[in-house]
Amino acid sequence: xxxxxFKKTLSSLFIYVIILIILFVFNFPIISAVLTSLKxxxxxxxxxxxxxxxxxxxxxxxxxxxxxxxxKQFFINSIIISLFTSLLVIIIALPAAYSIVRFNPLGGNPxxxxxxxxxxxxxxxxIPIFILFKYLSLLDTKTGLIxxxxxxxxxLSLLLLVGFVQDIPESIEEAAxxxxxxxxxxxxxxxxxxxxxxxxxxACLVFIFTWNEYFMSLILSFQNAIPVTVGSSLxxxxxxxxxxxxxxxxxxxxxxxxxxxxxxxxxxxRAFTGGAIKE
Amino acid sequence: MITKKSTKYxxxxxxxxxxxxxxxxPTIFGWYLSFNEVFLSTFNHPIFNGIQNYLHVLTDxxxxxxxxxxxxxxxxxxxxxxxxxxxxxxxxxxxxxxxRFFISFLLLPMMVAPAxxxxxxxxxxxxFIGPVSYYLGKSLLVSQYVIPTVxxxxxxxxxxxxxxxxxxxxxxxxKELYEAASIEGAGRNQKFWYIxxxxxxxxxxxxxLIRGIDSFKSFDMINILTSGGPGSMTTTVSIYIYKLxxxxxxxxxxxxxxxxxxxxxxxxxTLVLRKIYKGAS
Numbered sequence: 302x303x304x305x306x307f308k309k310t311l312s313s314l315f316i317y318v319i320i321l322i323i324l325f326v327f328n329f330p331i332i333s334a335v336l337t338s339l340k341x342x343x344x345x346x347x348x349x350x351x352x353x354x355x356x357x358x359x360x361x362x363x364x365x366x367x368x369x370x371x372x373k374q375f376f377i378n379s380i381i382i383s384l385f386t387s388l389l390v391i392i393i394a395l396p397a398a399y400s401i402v403r404f405n406p407l408g409g410n411p412x413x414x415x416x417x418x419x420x421x422x423x424x425x426x427x428i429p430i431f432i433l434f435k436y437l438s439l440l441d442t443k444t445g446l447i448x449x450x451x452x453x454x455x456x457l458s459l460l461l462l463v464g465f466v467q468d469i470p471e472s473i474e475e476a477a478x479x480x481x482x483x484x485x486x487x488x489x490x491x492x493x494x495x496x497x498x499x500x501x502x503x504a505c506l507v508f509i510f511t512w513n514e515y516f517m518s519l520i521l522s523f524q525n526a527i528p529v530t531v532g533s534s535l536x537x538x539x540x541x542x543x544x545x546x547x548x549x550x551x552x553x554x555x556x557x558x559x560x561x562x563x564x565x566x567x568x569x570x571r572a573f574t575g576g577a578i579k580e
Numbered sequence: 581m582i583t584k585k586s587t588k589y590x591x592x593x594x595x596x597x598x599x600x601x602x603x604x605x606p607t608i609f610g611w612y613l614s615f616n617e618v619f620l621s622t623f624n625h626p627i628f629n630g631i632q633n634y635l636h637v638l639t640d641x642x643x644x645x646x647x648x649x650x651x652x653x654x655x656x657x658x659x660x661x662x663x664x665x666x667x668x669x670x671x672x673x674x675x676x677x678x679x680r681f682f683i684s685f686l687l688l689p690m691m692v693a694p695a696x697x698x699x700x701x702x703x704x705x706x707x708f709i710g711p712v713s714y715y716l717g718k719s720l721l722v723s724q725y726v727i728p729t730v731x732x733x734x735x736x737x738x739x740x741x742x743x744x745x746x747x748x749x750x751x752x753x754x755k756e757l758y759e760a761a762s763i764e765g766a767g768r769n770q771k772f773w774y775i776x777x778x779x780x781x782x783x784x785x786x787x788x789l790i791r792g793i794d795s796f797k798s799f800d801m802i803n804i805l806t807s808g809g810p811g812s813m814t815t816t817v818s819i820y821i822y823k824l825x826x827x828x829x830x831x832x833x834x835x836x837x838x839x840x841x842x843x844x845x846x847x848x849x850t851l852v853l854r855k856i857y858k859g860a861s
Contacts (some may be wrong), residue, residue, distance in 0.1 A: 316676065323668070324685050327736055330700035331692060333711065337703060344794065350711040393594040400591035407592070418603070420849050422797050424818055424838045426606040428614060428825050430621050433606060436639050455595055484591070498791040513693035516818075520826065522671045530695040543704050551696050558691045563684050569744055 331555060337548035360545035372550050375532030379554075382443055382528055383511040386450040387504040392457045393451070395500065399461035399488055403471075410515040418456045427517055432532070434521060443526045446518060450511045457510075458503040461568070465499030466492065503559050510547050512557060529554040614836040620829035633836035643837065645812055646820040651814065652727075654795040657734045661791055662784065665742020667846075672743075673750045688718075690740045698804030701733055723810045730802050730814050736796065742787045749783035750776070793848060817841055838841065 327333070339346055339356035364372045400406060430449065431440070439445035470493065477487050493500075515530040522531065533554060536547045614633055616626035617800050637643050668686070672679065689697070704710045707719040720729040753776065799818040802808065808815035808823070814821075821841065825834035 313676075316671070316674075319671070320676070322680055324682065327740065328685060328712070329687050329736075330697050330704060333686065333704055334700050346709045348709070348714055350709075351715055387776035390592075393598060397595040400589075417849060418599070420793055420845060421603075421607075422838065422841055422845060423820070424821050425610060426603050428821075428831060428834055428838060429606040429610040430602065431825075432613070432618075433609065434833065435623065435810075439829075448602055452598055459595065488591075504670050509691060513691075513695070515637060515693060515695035516822075520822075530693045531802075533696060533699055536697065537804075544706075544709070547699060548703070551700060554696060555692055562688055562691050564620055566680070566684060566687070569687065 323515075334548045334551045334555070337544055338552045338571055342545055344578050360543075360549035361553070363543075364546050364549045366385065371527075371555075372529075372532060372546075372547070375529045376553065378443060378532075379512055379528040380525055382446050382450065385447045386454065386511045387507045388429065389447060389451045390454050390507050391500055391504055391560070394455055394458040394462055394503070395493070395496070396488060398466050399492055401459075401463055402466040423453065423516060427520055430551075440525050441524055445521055446526055446528070447518050449521065450507075450514060453514070454507045454510055455515070458507055461503045461506075462496065462499055465496040469495050470505045483509050483540055505565055506568065509558055509561055509565075510552075601643070609834045610839060613832055614839055616832050618830075618832040618835075620831060623831060628831070629832070633833045634840070637837045637840060642812060642815070643817075646815045646817050647812050649727075650796055650798070650816045653731060653734070653798065654792055655794045656731045657738070658788055658792045660731070660735045661739045661742045663785055664739040665787065666746050666784075668739065668743040669746035669750055687744060689737045690744075692737075692803060693736060694800040695804055697733070697737055698736055698801035699806055701801075705729070721786055721806065721810075723813055726806060726810060726814055730805065733801060733805070734798065737801070738791060738795075744790065745783050745787050746780060750778040753779045756848075768858065789848060789851075793845070796845075 336352075338360050339358070341357055341359070342350070344354045346353050364370055427449070434440045434445050441450070473495075474487050474491060478489055496570055513530065514526075514528070515534075517529045518526075518528050524529070527535070529550070533547060533550045536543060536550065595690065613626065615628060615630060617629045617632070618626045659814050672683065672686075673814045704712050705720050707713055707721075710719075717724075720726070757775050757779075758771055761775060766774070796816075797818055798816045799822065802814050802816060803819055803822070808819040817837075818841075821834050821837045822832055824837060
């Protein structure tokens with residue numbers, strides 16, 4: 302008996318060790334961003350690499366306050382673009398989701414339409430969009446990026462919200478209809494409060510995906526509307542590579558994501574598969 | 581009840597307008613551009629040149645090279661991510677204290693922007709101060725090692741995705757099946773091949789399709805890490821088209837190339853759609 306339980310503890314210990322090694326390897330870029338951001342320049346370039354060192358916050362101060370760094374601007378741009386994209390996506394996707402669930406005005410399976418939109422390479426429409434935005438003076442504006450991020454993220458949110466609206470029994474609305482409430486009132490006073498968790502999940506996911514977006518921003522912004530993903534990469538091409546500052550910028554850019562990951566775990570499968578798999 | 585009929589259309593109108601204005605119309609405009617000679621500087625005066633752009637792209641050695649690299653990259657990453665993801669899903673499919681916490685950290689890499697991951701690997705793999713270069717005693721971004729390097733980085737970021745799907749898939753298998761198999765005297769391997777694998781097969785397909793397609797579209801991480809080099813060794817189709825449009829400034833040719841990319845995509849696209857239609861009916 303004793304022998305057996307000892308063996309069990311040993312094997313579960315073994316599993317913990319394996320898991321910790323795996324987590325270390327997978328998260329190595331994130332770990333080294335955090336470590337590098339806290340090292341002095343001498344410690345960063347020391348060889349062999351230093352794992353123990355006296356942490357400093359100079360790089361964070363530089364990135365946020367020193368003259369010549371636009372990082373704060375990039376950060377604010379990212380926040381504005383991500384927030385307004387989340388808002389706009391919900392505003393257009395919630396009524397659409399309700400309409401699809403209750404009336405299905407387009408017919409067919411909305412899932413198919415949405416998945417096919419997800420699979421189209423962004424390149425196919427972003428090059429013409431560049432020309433169109435030039436005509437419309439939307440190039441290098443936050444509005445332009447908000448609009449494009451909205452298109453990219455709307456299908457996914459639509460699917461998530463369709464799932465949530467489907468769970469609401471129709472009888473709740475019928476009571477309201479007897480009182481002659483119009484559809485918009487039903488949507489606002491009955492549906493909206495009931496799908497609030499779904500709205501929160503969709504909004505957070507859109508926020509993260511927009512926050513991480515790089516490709517479209519690289520093409521459609523070059524001065525005023527640059528977000529953190531493109532902005533952080535600009536630190537490299539300067540004639541002097543300031544790794545400490547880059548690492549601090551990256552660490553700061555990861556914080557909003559970290560904040561959401563724990564909360565969103567439940568919805569991640571649906572989000573990444575375009576709703577094709579329901580947990 | 582009279583309001584219902586008109587309402588059902590105007591509720592869905594905003595989202596349709598956005599799709600049409602920013603996705604469908606631009607794609608049609610892209611078709612038009614692809615049959616014209618258009619440069620970034622002369623975009624106001626496109627000149628019709630028939631299928632010239634398509635011919636140029638199809639005979640371009642760089643296009644062929646980037647296609648071959650992209651297929652290679654997609655194949656290697658998708659297979660590896662599937663296998664590693666399945667391994668992780670099986671590893672986590674047991675009682676572990678603090679599992680939720682561990683899973684959160686396992687999923688973290690795929691929640692971080694691939695662009696930022698790319699920047700960090702530039703430091704990690706830096707010839708002079710990167711820790712990996714120090715311990716291996718060589719730079720991994722030289723032509724000899726660069727392809728395995730970008731493949732491995734992609735695997736490290738996206739295996740958690742395969743894990744996420746397959747872990748969810750394993751939860752759907754009823755425990756009784758395994759218990760019954762144990763009574764019949766089935767071993768661990770037999771249970772895996774005859775119960776687990778057939779049960780999660782649709783999810784495996786899902787991982788292959790989604791990762792395959794996303795991998796084929798790869799741009800962010802590789803563009804930042806290597807900008808498609810050294811030479812053009814790690815130029816994916818997306819990087820090729822991006823450079824065509826915004827470095828060579830040849831919008832017409834880039835539009836043609838992007839539509840050829842769409843053509844390549846239409847095969848897996850129809851496969852996916854057919855699969856889903858079947859699942860729906």
